[in-house]
Amino acid sequence: MARVPHDPITGLIHHPYQPPANWDAVPPGVYKASTVIFPDVASLRARSWKSREGYTYGLHGTPTTFTLEERLATLEGGNHCVLAPSGLGAIMMVNVALLKQGDEVLLPDNVYGPSKDMARTLLADWGITHQLYDPMDAADLARRIGPATRLVWLEAPGSVTMEFPDLRGLIQAASDKGVPTALDNTWGAGLALPAFELGVDISMHALTKYPSGGADVLMGSVVTRDLDLHHRILMAHGRLGIGVAANDVETLLRSLPTIALRYHAHDASARQLAHFMGRQTVVKQVLHPALPGSPGHAHWAATCTAAAGLFSVMLDPALSTAQVDAFVDGLRLFKLGYSWGGPTSLVVPYDLPSMRADVSRLPGHLVRFSIGLEAVDALQADLAQALARLG
Numbered sequence: 001m002a003r004v005p006h007d008p009i010t011g012l013i014h015h016p017y018q019p020p021a022n023w024d025a026v027p028p029g030v031y032k033a034s035t036v037i038f039p040d041v042a043s044l045r046a047r048s049w050k051s052r053e054g055y056t057y058g059l060h061g062t063p064t065t066f067t068l069e070e071r072l073a074t075l076e077g078g079n080h081c082v083l084a085p086s087g088l089g090a091i092m093m094v095n096v097a098l099l100k101q102g103d104e105v106l107l108p109d110n111v112y113g114p115s116k117d118m119a120r121t122l123l124a125d126w127g128i129t130h131q132l133y134d135p136m137d138a139a140d141l142a143r144r145i146g147p148a149t150r151l152v153w154l155e156a157p158g159s160v161t162m163e164f165p166d167l168r169g170l171i172q173a174a175s176d177k178g179v180p181t182a183l184d185n186t187w188g189a190g191l192a193l194p195a196f197e198l199g200v201d202i203s204m205h206a207l208t209k210y211p212s213g214g215a216d217v218l219m220g221s222v223v224t225r226d227l228d229l230h231h232r233i234l235m236a237h238g239r240l241g242i243g244v245a246a247n248d249v250e251t252l253l254r255s256l257p258t259i260a261l262r263y264h265a266h267d268a269s270a271r272q273l274a275h276f277m278g279r280q281t282v283v284k285q286v287l288h289p290a291l292p293g294s295p296g297h298a299h300w301a302a303t304c305t306a307a308a309g310l311f312s313v314m315l316d317p318a319l320s321t322a323q324v325d326a327f328v329d330g331l332r333l334f335k336l337g338y339s340w341g342g343p344t345s346l347v348v349p350y351d352l353p354s355m356r357a358d359v360s361r362l363p364g365h366l367v368r369f370s371i372g373l374e375a376v377d378a379l380q381a382d383l384a385q386a387l388a389r390l391g
């Protein structure tokens with residue numbers, strides 16, 4: 001029999017959900033509770049939050065959170081999912097689940113900044129050390145893995161420098177030494193790359209971005225295939241006491257069925273605008289993994305079937321910081337602010353030397369664009385008028 005290709009989107013929409021008797025509707029119900037009532041003492045004693053068989057207390061799951069977790073596992077091709085109140089909270093949950101005093105964690109040098117900050121502060125305070133590896137050199141990762149290494153974080157691409165790593169090589173280097181890998185899969189969103197087929201053990205996702213799509217909800221998730229790993233993450237979740245609000249989950253359940261349409265629209269506009277920026281003399285390099293010449297483009301081409309709506313540009317090093325700031329301030333449709341995946345296009349100038357040890361490969365001023373869902377020609381005209389200010 002022919003193998004049916006992985007189709008998370010139809011699976012998301014036609015997803016098992018048991019509505020209450022005589023209530024047949026497309027959206028799942030929203031259930032809110034702290035207290036869950038037990039019918040008798042025997043059931044109270046028999047049910048434990050640790051097994052997640054049955055409901056015990058709102059913090060440990062409701063029909064609403066369980067439904068979103070099941071759909072996210074479907075989206076990412078995993079078996080289990082645990083929600084967290086933000087993407088950064090999900091990163092913390094993985095760190096707490098897998099690391100203890102004396103352990104070491106390895107992070108890519110271009111990792112999401114607050115994740116690096118967490119390693120330098122909280123994790124260091126708890127006696128957990130870290131090393132930064134060059135994401136563009138799998139041999140560098142292999143060299144750094146030592147007897148205390150318990151976790152390797154991956155990010156593809158780095159969400160500011162947009163360098164796309166040799167994911168297969170990095171995963172191989174970690175698995176050769178028996179160290180689990182956790183991928184920050186926010187950019188791939190379960191749509192651009194098959195994380196578990198590539199061999200990652202944990203897929204962490206900032207649902208704040210594409211799954212929400214509305215720039216209005218903060219949430220994160222951790223998806224696994226392995227039951228034992230899932231159990232460790234579940235224990236960290238329960239013990240940290242980090243629940244998510246049912247109304248936020250409802251918003252996610254509302255947005256999720258349209259994620260593929262939105263993702264591919266962001267992708268198409270971002271590619272057009274990245275090409276446009278590449279034709280400007282003041283732009284020395286465009287950092288978009290789907291564009292030939294961008295760092296790691298060949299790895300992107302070998303691994304991905306799509307790209308998200310993010311790209312960065314390296315502006316001429318001869319420009320002053322004041323000129324770069326004037327270009328960014330001159331944009332009208334692009335708003336100045338953090339995050340991505342929402343309807344509104346965003347822009348942020350980054351201080352690259354504070355984020356990446358070796359900036360010699362990326363000379364100039366880095367400006368990152370998150371492409372929203374506005375008409376792409378209007379966005380291009382906005383870029384053109386702001387570029388004109390640079391003379």
Ligand SMILES: Cc1ncc(COP(=O)(O)O)c(C=O)c1O
Pocket residue numbers: 086087088089112159184186187206207208218219220339340
């Ligand atoms: C790559 C990446 N990972 C994780 C996060 C954290 O997500 P949240 O903002 O939900 O904490 C972000 C947020 O910008 C991000 O860009």
